[in-house]
Amino acid sequence: MTTQRKPRGPYRKGVRRREQILDTALEVFAGRGDAPLQEIADRVGLSQAGVLHYFGSREELLLAVLRRRDTLDLAACEGSDGPGEAVARTVRHNMDQPGLVRLFVALSAAATDPSHPAHGFFADRYRDLTATIVRGFESGRRSGAVRDDEDAEHMARLLLAVSDGLQLQWLLDPSLDMAALVETFDRLCAPPNDG
Amino acid sequence: MTTQRKPRGPYRKGVRRREQILDTALEVFAGRGDAPLQEIADRVGLSQAGVLHYFGSREELLLAVLRRRDTLDLAACEGSDGPGEAVARTVRHNMDQPGLVRLFVALSAAATDPSHPAHGFFADRYRDLTATIVRGFESGRRSGAVRDDEDAEHMARLLLAVSDGLQLQWLLDPSLDMAALVETFDRLCAPPNDG
DNA sequence: GTCTATATCCCGATAGAC
DNA sequence: GTCTATCGGGATATAGAC
Numbered sequence: 476m477t478t479q480r481k482p483r484g485p486y487r488k489g490v491r492r493r494e495q496i497l498d499t500a501l502e503v504f505a506g507r508g509d510a511p512l513q514e515i516a517d518r519v520g521l522s523q524a525g526v527l528h529y530f531g532s533r534e535e536l537l538l539a540v541l542r543r544r545d546t547l548d549l550a551a552c553e554g555s556d557g558p559g560e561a562v563a564r565t566v567r568h569n570m571d572q573p574g575l576v577r578l579f580v581a582l583s584a585a586a587t588d589p590s591h592p593a594h595g596f597f598a599d600r601y602r603d604l605t606a607t608i609v610r611g612f613e614s615g616r617r618s619g620a621v622r623d624d625e626d627a628e629h630m631a632r633l634l635l636a637v638s639d640g641l642q643l644q645w646l647l648d649p650s651l652d653m654a655a656l657v658e659t660f661d662r663l664c665a666p667p668n669d670g
Numbered sequence: 671m672t673t674q675r676k677p678r679g680p681y682r683k684g685v686r687r688r689e690q691i692l693d694t695a696l697e698v699f700a701g702r703g704d705a706p707l708q709e710i711a712d713r714v715g716l717s718q719a720g721v722l723h724y725f726g727s728r729e730e731l732l733l734a735v736l737r738r739r740d741t742l743d744l745a746a747c748e749g750s751d752g753p754g755e756a757v758a759r760t761v762r763h764n765m766d767q768p769g770l771v772r773l774f775v776a777l778s779a780a781a782t783d784p785s786h787p788a789h790g791f792f793a794d795r796y797r798d799l800t801a802t803i804v805r806g807f808e809s810g811r812r813s814g815a816v817r818d819d820e821d822a823e824h825m826a827r828l829l830l831a832v833s834d835g836l837q838l839q840w841l842l843d844p845s846l847d848m849a850a851l852v853e854t855f856d857r858l859c860a861p862p863n864d865g
Numbered sequence: 866g867t868c869t870a871t872a873t874c875c876c877g878a879t880a881g882a883c
Numbered sequence: 884g885t886c887t888a889t890c891g892g893g894a895t896a897t898a899g900a901c
Contacts, residue, residue: 489866508783511894523895525867533895577782584776587841588703598842629854632846636835643834644827646782647793651827659824667862684884706876718877720885728877 559661703772754856
């Protein structure tokens, strides 16, 4: 436990710049899905080398962007009714940011390679999300909203798969209503003897 | 209608070479998911330029590989009981070919960009697969194997999404039993008042 | 902190000899 | 049909001045 002070004086500017670059990168990626460092540099009014001064490598910047997106997504589904609704909400929100979805899809595909810098990030992410959703389903069971004849972890993994798979289909055909489809899946997870 | 003869003489070798390259490329991609042309060239005992002599460009070769995989997949699920089982079978078969799955995931992500050479291929593919699965579900309904309280196209899209999404999760964590998960999804699509 | 300039890299594609 | 050689484009990363 080292004593850490809030950065001040000469540091402040650097910290803000970092934030600014991150914001800009998020925007750029949200629009195009992928872009050379140069483009982010231009937008933020810096040289390419300037950007690398803050993030040691391209991959580092990418990771930071992903983490930020995750954070924003999580915040956006605070207080949802259940996992299904939370995912539906997220998905609906993502429908405004095709580029970001594309970035995510492309990057998660690439991160599939164990030697990829983001491999750990994604592996952890799915593990954690699954656990969270399982808890949500279990709570839904207690209130009778979720069927209990199928394994909760199976349903959780399926929900995540649905979410990812639909994003792919949606990118190929933007007329698809992802949110409605997630809701359909959610109903498939309701107890069989209702209605 | 031009009169076409089966290639012979000097052509024969070329045709075989093409096949050989295609086979090799399929193997290489099945193992690594992506590779420079050079690697396929090495394996097939040709120079990189030699490979390009048969397939005008890298993308062309990639497309040919994808088509071949699709063909093999379709053949493998002839005579399945329903769409769910067909997909489960395919998925089980894919579990022996991580690299190919990776190639597919990576390429479909890239093909999301409308200007990508494989965009049309994937867009068509999902359209066609959806239609086929819808027919399967409708037939399943008539025999009482599939619930009829949800839209068949929704379920079809979800099945495809499940399949794609699970592949991603599986690549990140190979201990996942994709086939079992697909079967779980299949049960979610069964009529609610059974069992 | 920020820039300019440049070192590398990697790879696909092309030209042209054999 | 096949090779060698090479061009060309596009990026990332680094060195070093200011």
